[in-house]
Amino acid sequence: MLPSFTPALCLWTVLFWAAVPLSAQSAPAAPPAELTKDAAKIYAQFCVSCHGENLDGGLGGSLVDDIWKHGDGSDEHLTRIITGGIASLGMPAFGEVLDASRVRGQVVFIREKAARAREAGTSYAKPLDPGAVVKSEAASFRVEPLATGLGVPWSVAFLPGDAGLLIAERSGALRVWRAGALVPEPVEGTPKVWAKGQGGLLVVQAHPDFAQVGNGWIYLAFSDPSEEGSAMTAIVRGRIRDGRWVDEQDIYRAPRALYRKGGVHFGTRLVFDQGYLFFGIGERGAQEQAQDLTRPNGKIHRIFDDGRVPADNPFASVPGALPTIWSYGHRNPQGLVARPGTTGEGLEIWENEHGPRGGDELNRIKRGANFGWPLITYGMNYNGTPVSADTARDGLEQPVLHWTPSIAVCGLDFYTGGRFPGWQGNLLVGSLKQQELRRLVLDDGKVKSQEVLFRGIGRVRSVQTGPDGLVYVCLEDPGRVVRLVPAP
Numbered sequence: 001m002l003p004s005f006t007p008a009l010c011l012w013t014v015l016f017w018a019a020v021p022l023s024a025q026s027a028p029a030a031p032p033a034e035l036t037k038d039a040a041k042i043y044a045q046f047c048v049s050c051h052g053e054n055l056d057g058g059l060g061g062s063l064v065d066d067i068w069k070h071g072d073g074s075d076e077h078l079t080r081i082i083t084g085g086i087a088s089l090g091m092p093a094f095g096e097v098l099d100a101s102r103v104r105g106q107v108v109f110i111r112e113k114a115a116r117a118r119e120a121g122t123s124y125a126k127p128l129d130p131g132a133v134v135k136s137e138a139a140s141f142r143v144e145p146l147a148t149g150l151g152v153p154w155s156v157a158f159l160p161g162d163a164g165l166l167i168a169e170r171s172g173a174l175r176v177w178r179a180g181a182l183v184p185e186p187v188e189g190t191p192k193v194w195a196k197g198q199g200g201l202l203v204v205q206a207h208p209d210f211a212q213v214g215n216g217w218i219y220l221a222f223s224d225p226s227e228e229g230s231a232m233t234a235i236v237r238g239r240i241r242d243g244r245w246v247d248e249q250d251i252y253r254a255p256r257a258l259y260r261k262g263g264v265h266f267g268t269r270l271v272f273d274q275g276y277l278f279f280g281i282g283e284r285g286a287q288e289q290a291q292d293l294t295r296p297n298g299k300i301h302r303i304f305d306d307g308r309v310p311a312d313n314p315f316a317s318v319p320g321a322l323p324t325i326w327s328y329g330h331r332n333p334q335g336l337v338a339r340p341g342t343t344g345e346g347l348e349i350w351e352n353e354h355g356p357r358g359g360d361e362l363n364r365i366k367r368g369a370n371f372g373w374p375l376i377t378y379g380m381n382y383n384g385t386p387v388s389a390d391t392a393r394d395g396l397e398q399p400v401l402h403w404t405p406s407i408a409v410c411g412l413d414f415y416t417g418g419r420f421p422g423w424q425g426n427l428l429v430g431s432l433k434q435q436e437l438r439r440l441v442l443d444d445g446k447v448k449s450q451e452v453l454f455r456g457i458g459r460v461r462s463v464q465t466g467p468d469g470l471v472y473v474c475l476e477d478p479g480r481v482v483r484l485v486p487a488p
C-alpha cells in the first residue's frame with residue numbers, strides 16, 4: 001500500500017490549494033492562478049500520477065483499453081466516477097475541484113487518447129494501386145482514378161447523357177470532364193471566390209430539372225468576398241454555353257453588413273425539393289452567432305430555387321429574424337442530403353457538421369429546430385478548454401450520432417444506386433482528418449454500424465452517388481476525383 005501514499009499525498013496537497021478560496025490562502029511566493037481549463041493540463045495535474053502518462057494505468061486502471069470495471073464505459077459512467085470517486089479503491093472524488101465542464105473535458109480527453117491507442121494498433125488497406133481490390137463487408141470494389149491533376153476538387157455535378165461531369169475546384173475554377181478526359185481550360189467567367197482558409201468554390205450542382213427545355217441551370221455555392229476583405233457563403237446559378245458561364249442570377253446573398261472576416265466555417269451543400277432549395281452556412285468562427293436569428297451564419301436556410309423567400313418559413317414572422325432560416329445552432333455543415341424517396345411534407349434532410357475537438361455530428365434536420373451549438377456539444381475547444389458542460393438540454397436537438405474524437409466529417413450521401421446492392425439505403429460519409437470513406441448502416445433512424453471502406457489515400461472532401469450507380473469521391477493532396485467500381 002505504500003506506493004499509493006506518495007501520489008495521493010501530492011494530490012491532496014493540490015486539492016487543498018484548489019479547494020481553499022484564494023482570498024483565504026496566505027500569500028505564497030507565486031499565488032496559484034485560477035484553475036486551468038485545459039483538459040491535458042488538468043489530467044497532468046490531477047490524474048497522471050495514478051493513471052499514467054499514456055492513460056494506460058499504474059496505480060489506477062488503464063483508461064484506454066476499453067475495459068471498464070466500475071460501469072458500462074458510457075459518458076455518464078466516467079462522469080460519475082470522476083465526480084464522485086471510488087473511495088474504497090483510492091480513486092479520489094474530483095467533484096469539488098473540477099466543475100462540470102472540466103469533468104466533461106476529462107471524458108473527451110479520455111476518449112481521444114483511447115482512439116489514438118486503438119489506431120496505433122490498426123493497419124488498413126491503402127488501395128492506391130488502381131488494380132487493387134478492396135474486400136469490404138458488403139461489397140468488393142476498386143478505387144478507379146477518374147480526373148487527376150486537379151487543384152483541390154471540392155464537389156462534382158453530374159450532367160445528363162454524355163455531357164460528363166463538372167468539377168468545382170477550391171480556387172474557383174469550374175472544370176469539365178467529358179468523354180474520359182478533363183477539358184484543359186476551366187469554364188470562363190465564373191464568379192470570383194474567396195479562396196483562402198476554408199473558403200473557395202464550395203459546390204457545383206445541376207438543377208434536378210436541368211435536362212428539361214429552358215432549364216439548364218447550374219448552381220454554384222462559394223465564399224463570396226466583399227471589398228472590405230470579409231466574406232460569406234453565397235449562391236448563384238447560371239448556364240454554360242461554349243465553355244462560358246452565362247445568364248448568371250443571384251440566388252442567395254446575405255446583407256453585406258453581416259459578412260465576416262476570418263477564413264473558417266462556410267459550409268455548405270445544396271438540397272433541392274419541389275421548387276425549394278436548402279443549404280447551410282457555418283458559424284464563420286463566431287460561435288454565439290449560431291444562436292442569433294438575425295445572423296445568417298450557423299444556420300440551415302430554405303429558399304425557392306430561384307432565390308425568392310418562402311413566406312411560411314419558421315421564423316418569417318419573428319421580428320428581426322432572417323426569413324430564410326430553417327434551423328439553427330449549427331457549427332459547420334459539411335454534408336446535406338435528402339433521403340431518397342422522401343419529399344414535400346415528408347422530406348427527410350440529413351446533415352453532418354464539424355464539431356470542435358470532438359463532437360462531429362450527424363443530424364436529422366427539423367423545421368425551426370435548434371441544434372444547440374455552442375450551448376451543448378460533445379466536443380471541447382481545440383486548446384483543451386471546455387465549450388460547455390452540457391451535451392444535452394431541454395429544447396435542443398440531439399445528434400443521431402456524434403464522432404468523438406472528431407474525424408472531420410465532409411460530404412454525405414445516401415447510396416441508392418444499382419451497382420452495390422449490399423449498400424442500399426446506407427449513408428456514405430467522408431472524413432478529412434482520417435482520410436476515410438465510411439459506410440453507415442441505418443436501422444429505424446439510428447446508426448446501427450459503421451464500416452471504413454478506405455482510408456489514407458487523401459482527405460475526402462465529398463462523396464456522391466452518380467446516376468450510373470458508382471460512388472464518386474473528391475480527394476485532396478493530390479487533387480483528384482475517383483470512383484468506386486464493383487469488383488468480383
Ligand code: HEC
Pocket residue numbers: 007008011042043046047048049050051059060061063067068069070071078081082086089090091092094106
Ligand atoms: C490517487 C490515485 C488516483 C488518481 C489521482 C486518479 N485516479 Fe482514477 N482511479 C484510481 C483507482 C485506484 C481506480 C480504480 C481502478 C480499478 O479498480 O482498477 C480509478 C478509476 C477511475 C475510473 C474508472 C475506471 C473503470 O474501470 O471504471 C476513471 C474513469 C478514472 N479513474 C478517471 C480518473 C481521472 C479523470 C482522474 C483525474 C481527474 C483520476 N482518475 C485520478 C486512482 C486514481
